[in-house]
Amino acid sequence: MSNVTLPTASLEAAMPVFYSHGLAGASEAALAASLGTTTADLTAQFPSRDLLVHHTMLADIERQKREHVALYAEFPTAVERLYGLLRLGLRDLAQTPPTFYGELQAGFPLTWEAVLEHLNTYSAPQLQQLLNDGIRARLFRSDINIQLVTKIILEQLNMMLNPLTFPPERFSPAEVFRSIFLYYIRGICTDEGARIAAEHFARL
Template identity: 70%
Template sequence: MPLATPATISLEPALPVFFAHGLRTAPDTLLAQALAISVADLNQQYPDRASLVYGTMLADMERQKREHIALYTQYPTAVERLYGLLQLGLRDLTTIPGNFYADLQTNFPESWEAALHHLTTYSSPQLQQLLNDGIRNRLFRSDININLVTKILIEQLNMMLNPQVFPPERFNMGEVFRSIFLYYIRGICTDEGGRIAAEHFARL
């Protein structure tokens, strides 16, 4: 594979290396190999690990946004889009080692702040907008507390991945996802929204 020039580096491939080997301990050789550049070019453009981690986190946030645009093209209704976002979020969360965010918070505070900023300025507003759209289109009940429902949805994703709550050797995560989100979201749906939710899950 030809090496990329530093100006064209996409940092997304660095994230799996960080997941596998740790933010501080991932070898430069493996990171450079994943990015298809030389170690010298990597060190020249990112002279310290903090700047590389920060850039990688920002690249992953942009990747999420692109996937969400594609998802919105695939699914026309707020109900389907909400399920789709939750599935993408769950897929991403299952790839993240348990100590990743603790390491990020402790050793890379600028990257941690960027992650929190993304959650509060992008992820949460995105869910809130979907709920608003669903209410306007009479797919979600008009009496729901949008801020509270948004918080519950995010915490439910985190709960699913807590091995003390759902040990993976005892529970099928697909069934857990269905049991949590199918019934919860159907509970905030109108009759029409509930019909779309049931049809969507039937296709999964």
């Protein structure tokens, strides 16, 4: 494995190129230009496409984590943080071509495993922790099934992004988000949590 000298954060700039041209189809020249380096230097640091894709995806995961830290600093309650995480996740998924994860799974299995590990060890526990925090703060109902609610929220996110279910030319993404998540999350809230949810949406 080569020594990686590009700053990790800069690798995020390769993501739009991969989105536009595919993980295998993106040219070395386009990737090097996006990263502010030369093709020769990029090849020297990442002698295989597998290595470049892997480090780029890890950099993007770290970018997500930094955004979550900023989100938590902005919003103090579990209800607001949950809505914020959903918005960030929806934004990222909306920018991702529908073929991207299929290509990742088929052509870059080690990186796909890293993505699944991130979902299993970070994303799902993060949602579960927020639900726990909300229950302790009496913002979410104490009788909810945390694992089941986590699964439902993740599936609702995927459903919202399905253009066959909600054609964007017919349905406003913002209104779909409000209709799905405002009412579902409000349904698992206590009276105090529902009040915060309503105030949060009113500010958006």
